[in-house]
Amino acid sequence: MGRTILGMLVGVVVAIAVIVAVEAVGHRFYPPPAGLDPLNPVHEAAFAKFVAAMPFAGKAMLALAWTLGSFVGALAAARIARHQTAAALLVALVVMSGVVGMIMKVPHPTWLAIIGLLLPIPVALVAVRLVYRRTTLPRL
Template sequence: MLRTLLGALAGMVVTFLAIMGIEVLGHVLYPPPPGLDPMVPQQLERIMATQPAAALALVVVAWVLGAFLGGWVAARIARAHPRIAATLVALLVMAGVVGMIMQMPLHPRWMAVLGLLLPLPAALLAAGLARPRLPA
């Protein structure tokens, strides 16, 4: 059980790093308009209104890919309970999506729906792929 918890913890770290990395890439590809700071909540609404759908989709990709990569790492470390470790990672991502939607409800509904539906299947797929292969 300790390996499962350690796997989940390592997976969560990988998830966080993956999501942050992809979101930084998104800010490079789709920078906010000049003079607007995404850290100021009042300005965030104007930034969101000007962002193309591809920029918003990249955020969803970050959540899903983060859940996948973190789920894979969690499952590889957990060994005995890979699905449990990967599920914990996915639940963390989903909790982050809920928190973000509650904090900034101006996100399009499709982002919330996809952010809640896709991380768990992505993490479980990764857990399935992370199983050690039997020698031929």
């Protein structure tokens, strides 16, 4: 049980780190206005305007961040945990809860919301499958 909990914790931290890193790359290409703090409720309207005006490629970077974060975090969780699927799915659910929080706070395009809510679980299961294959193949 301890390895599974550790796997879950590591997976969530890795997922968040990947999401932050990919979003940081996106912000280099599509920087937010100076002084905009997305965590400050006072700037909520300005942040919503920024997201609405962001080009498709910038929004695609968000989808990539959420999906890649879920995949890499689930991969890390599954590599550590004894209950690989449970650990990976928890990571995906944490990512999805972050997506829900962001969508509730700032309106996002429907397609982006759908991707953010539908892809984390399947990519987490792919990660589990990759780890499972690697750990169960016979040694030659």
